[in-house]
Amino acid sequence: MISQELNDTLTRIGPGTDAGAVHRLYWQPAALSDELMTARPVVPVTLLGERLVLFRNEDGALGLIGRHCPHRGADLCYGRLEDNGLRCPFHGWHFDRTGQCLEQPGEPEGSRMHEQIRSVSYPVVERNGIVWAYMGPGDPPPFPNFDCFRAPDTHVFAFKGLWECNWLQAMEVGIDPAHASFLHRFLQDEDPADSYGKQFRDKAGNTEIPMTKLLRDYPRPDIMVDEAPHGMRLTALRRMEDGRTHVRITNHIFPHAICIPMSREMTITQWHVPIDDTHCYWYSMFTSFGAPVDKAKMRDQRLREHRLPDYAPLKNARNNYGYDPDEQRAATYTGMGLDINVHDQWAVESMGAIQDRTQEHLGKTDVGIIRYRRMLRDAIAKVKEGRLSELPMRNGVDPATISGPLSNDAIAPDGNWEEVNAASDASRRDACPWDARL
Numbered sequence: 001m002i003s004q005e006l007n008d009t010l011t012r013i014g015p016g017t018d019a020g021a022v023h024r025l026y027w028q029p030a031a032l033s034d035e036l037m038t039a040r041p042v043v044p045v046t047l048l049g050e051r052l053v054l055f056r057n058e059d060g061a062l063g064l065i066g067r068h069c070p071h072r073g074a075d076l077c078y079g080r081l082e083d084n085g086l087r088c089p090f091h092g093w094h095f096d097r098t099g100q101c102l103e104q105p106g107e108p109e110g111s112r113m114h115e116q117i118r119s120v121s122y123p124v125v126e127r128n129g130i131v132w133a134y135m136g137p138g139d140p141p142p143f144p145n146f147d148c149f150r151a152p153d154t155h156v157f158a159f160k161g162l163w164e165c166n167w168l169q170a171m172e173v174g175i176d177p178a179h180a181s182f183l184h185r186f187l188q189d190e191d192p193a194d195s196y197g198k199q200f201r202d203k204a205g206n207t208e209i210p211m212t213k214l215l216r217d218y219p220r221p222d223i224m225v226d227e228a229p230h231g232m233r234l235t236a237l238r239r240m241e242d243g244r245t246h247v248r249i250t251n252h253i254f255p256h257a258i259c260i261p262m263s264r265e266m267t268i269t270q271w272h273v274p275i276d277d278t279h280c281y282w283y284s285m286f287t288s289f290g291a292p293v294d295k296a297k298m299r300d301q302r303l304r305e306h307r308l309p310d311y312a313p314l315k316n317a318r319n320n321y322g323y324d325p326d327e328q329r330a331a332t333y334t335g336m337g338l339d340i341n342v343h344d345q346w347a348v349e350s351m352g353a354i355q356d357r358t359q360e361h362l363g364k365t366d367v368g369i370i371r372y373r374r375m376l377r378d379a380i381a382k383v384k385e386g387r388l389s390e391l392p393m394r395n396g397v398d399p400a401t402i403s404g405p406l407s408n409d410a411i412a413p414d415g416n417w418e419e420v421n422a423a424s425d426a427s428r429r430d431a432c433p434w435d436a437r438l
């Protein structure tokens with residue numbers, strides 16, 4: 001339980017807010033590359049409470065500038081994409097990708113007023129299917145050498161989805177290893193052969209045990225949290241009755257991402273990006289250590305559950321997330337179908353637009369959440385004191401050395417889980433077609 005004041009401090013992300021100042025020091029996913037694959041690549045982007053427009057000019061370069069025209073505020077998402085920039089349809093003012101106004105065709109001949117007119121603009125880069133924006137002061141930090149950035153484009157698939165709630169509660173579900181035994185419980189096990197592209201549906205570790213069964217049978221994990229160069233490493237141990245230990249390593253990447261194992265072949269690196277205080281997008285990068293990702297299949301699986309252009313899930317609060325009490329009795333813990341994204345979405349949206357943390361009661365299994373909030377408070381204090389170089393991944397460590405992060409499931413024959421897990425991860429990295437060595 002925390003005070004209302006602290007809850008506001010941790011959750012609000014608009015310009016001038018404390019948590020917003022921390023987020024602005026890191027690259028933010030702004031759009032999927034898929035969204036720009038149209039005849040007119042112009043996309044509205046609302047990020048950290050700021051209304052922006054993303055576009056690709058005729059030179060192929062990306063620009064991210066203010067949504068509202070600096071003249072009288074018309075929406076530049078309806079702009080004319082021409083003359084290597086974006087032209088406001090109201091009076092024809094023309095902006096390049098840096099936000100500079102180059103032309104005001106209705107102003108008197110020879111006017112140089114446009115030289116003084118500039119829209120807000122932020123640097124953007126495209127990496128493995130996502131367009132990233134840096135909205136902070138100074139130079140953006142280099143990208144860490146994470147698997148999702150290191151892998152070739154063929155081995156990474158990116159997708160996103162809208163959740164109608166504050167980013168913090170969305171992110172906190174990802175650092176809560178205990179919920180998988182309940183929220184995502186299947187009362188019957190599927191054939192793991194039908195698991196491609198789905199989470200928690202593969203076999204556990206190197207065994208024949210479906211992950212669904214293992215999570216169901218062992219609902220009381222020991223959870224340990226360690227600080228890591230990228231944020232936090234979470235270890236969940238499930239002691240099995242035959243003496244074996246299931247170990248699952250997941251990660252928090254500061255400030256608002258997680259990296260978790262999806263299957264033997266793939267990991268998921270997922271950002272929970274604030275749109276504004278009460279909406280967020282998850283952006284996932286599915287990274288394969290084996291065959292190239294079957295992007296068509298994975299895109300198709302997810303497009304069936306989402307509507308375009310805003311990637312809003314078809315199951316949502318307006319249709320009770322497809323809740324079916326008969327299914328809840330017989331097949332799933334939630335009664336909301338087999339797509340675990342819907343389960344997580346219900347869990348975080350049903351808390352309310354911004355969870356009232358003055359009423360919560362955290363238990364021992366919430367250790368990752370407790371630790372993360374402490375890290376965020378610490379980062380807020382450092383930003384206020386101007387000690388930016390002490391923040392995670394901005395603290396002078398060469399980003400090329402921040403790799404992984406190791407995310408893996410394994411089953412150790414005895415208590416020696418650390419060694420077994422490291423060997424299990426190393427074996428897939430050794431066999432990986434791209435250089436995934438840690």
Ligand code: FES
Pocket residue numbers: 069070071072073074088089090091092093
């Ligand atoms: S409002 Fe955009 S040119 Fe006038």
Ligand SMILES: [Fe+2]
Pocket residue numbers: 173179180183184340344
């Ligand atoms: Fe979940």
